[in-house]
Amino acid sequence: MTANEVIRAPVAAVEAFCVSAFTACGADAETARDATRSMMHGSVHGVDSHGVRLTAHYIRALEGGRLNKRPKPELRRIKTGSGLLEADHAQGARATYCAMDHAMEMARESGIAAVGIRNSSHFGPAGAYAKYAADKGFLALVVANSDSFVRLHDGTERFHGTNPFSVAAPSGGPDPWLLDMATSAVPYNRVELYRSLGVTLPVGVASDAKGVNTTDPHLAEMLAPVGGEFGFKGAAIGGVAEIFSAVLTGMRLSPEILPMGGPDMSTPREMGAFVLAMDPDGFIGAGIVEAGMRRYLDLLRNSPARPDCRVMAPGDREWAEAARRRVDGLPLDPVTQDGFRTLAATYGLKLPF
């Protein structure tokens, strides 16, 4: 095995390693559980940018003081279906699962409920929380903002974060309908990947330091909003995430958020987020909604496709990848392996590979 080789490790072993690393650094049980399950959502479904590669990062933030190892998140329920979760600088997944639990409980009574999250931090894959709610029978919407990385339409500086937008709905089958998208044209890790592969980027997805479009991944300093010529649409959906997560909660706007990567790992980032849950029984009813989703997905998946293509529902690619990875194990890139080795040495843990 060379230093540049991706290796595979069993899902359960990786999960146990992450929980034990968080626990060893002094994080409480809820933080260890929630940080791990959000990253496992990413790693299992093939969203490696938001997978277990973040373990070392989160632990640096916990050790540095940016994140609270033993937070006491508290719900301020303001109206029947709305409120704010004061997250007490919890790791983002800890805050967001907690907020979604409250939103679902409130939605049983009010049909729809939303919780704005205050004083949270990077929450990883938005889809983890939307899927969590859909698996319990709710329709869900989850958004957050993040430090500036995406130019505006016609703009030439980093403004919005990659501001994720996720919606899920129970499908009447084992897996929900799940949209989980960045509002940038491509994820930044695509730029990093193309750099290492020496491949040029598609036209119009990234810009250089002056905001001029470039296809050279080495010159890419910011991302374009999704939509190409119609990037005003992508920028505006990024704006929806910004308004719901930061404005409605009184938290920092994207350009005001400290960079995720540091160097400052001790100052809390004061980030907002927003989760919404709808109970189908507050509308036409769970039975009719599930039948409707089955009818919709049958029509969609059987819709004629371009040669050598298949029309997929949002999430279908991820469920297939998860099935493969549960058998083959999770791919761990060299940087993630190194991070795991350092954590294992620091805390005296057994590696999962």
Place this chain on the structure above:
Amino acid sequence: MTANEVIRAPVAAVEAFCVSAFTACGADAETARDATRSMMHGSVHGVDSHGVRLTAHYIRALEGGRLNKRPKPELRRIKTGSGLLEADHAQGARATYCAMDHAMEMARESGIAAVGIRNSSHFGPAGAYAKYAADKGFLALVVANSDSFVRLHDGTERFHGTNPFSVAAPSGGPDPWLLDMATSAVPYNRVELYRSLGVTLPVGVASDAKGVNTTDPHLAEMLAPVGGEFGFKGAAIGGVAEIFSAVLTGMRLSPEILPMGGPDMSTPREMGAFVLAMDPDGFIGAGIVEAGMRRYLDLLRNSPARPDCRVMAPGDREWAEAARRRVDGLPLDPVTQDGFRTLAATYGLKLPF
């Protein structure tokens, strides 16, 4: 004046003409008021595809029996913050303003509320209803599906409608923040415009009858979802509109909806829609939200732009156009003029031009 000339007519005169035409055809006062104000939203803000050109169409649908001239929309409030509006085959704007009124009233109590609309029809510009709520201090989301016109990502047949997605927020200024987008790459009227101008379409926005991308507007038989290479994102946002408006209400999916243009103008189209309102006082509070929106919009509008460009917030282009049109009058294309002339002759009305 030739038959092909666009003429301008004063806003108030056009508005009065539309109300009188609906009234003359036997529609009740609420239908005349709401159908007119939704179209005026389109015409005043430069969204002519959803402006007063639709007057003749809606009146044909009212006369034909597709739409109920004197509907009795009824709210079934199911939980504190959720319910269904049985629209009784009302004209779509009549149903949607009514649903938003209920949603805002419920949101005062529950912080957030959503109303699914049943047995409605084409509702015109989604932004009209989101702006209506934002003008009253609410954040709002409005979606609907419509008859099939947009292919799926990798798909080769019409599937979703142009499924509009609109979000608005009070801005702390006279005009709200307003996103109002079709989830197709371009509106179909852009295809029609380019046909008449003999101009080729941008790459990847439309397909021919076999679903193959074409830049020839004469061959365009369906639209692509917004996002270009990343059209799976646009198709999925179209899916959000589909699920919230049709599945959650038990109404027809896009491929099941009778074509807007007929020939059948007598059968109700049984369309759904979905409106959501949030009261800022259910979250961090209206004062902080307005201050946050002002800070956000100041940062955004002052963000550096490409040469000869200016960064605009969603809606800015429309507010500027509205200011011009309130002075210069509304442009009426020849087809709309003819429609007005026919209505004037049929019902003995005075033309606004």
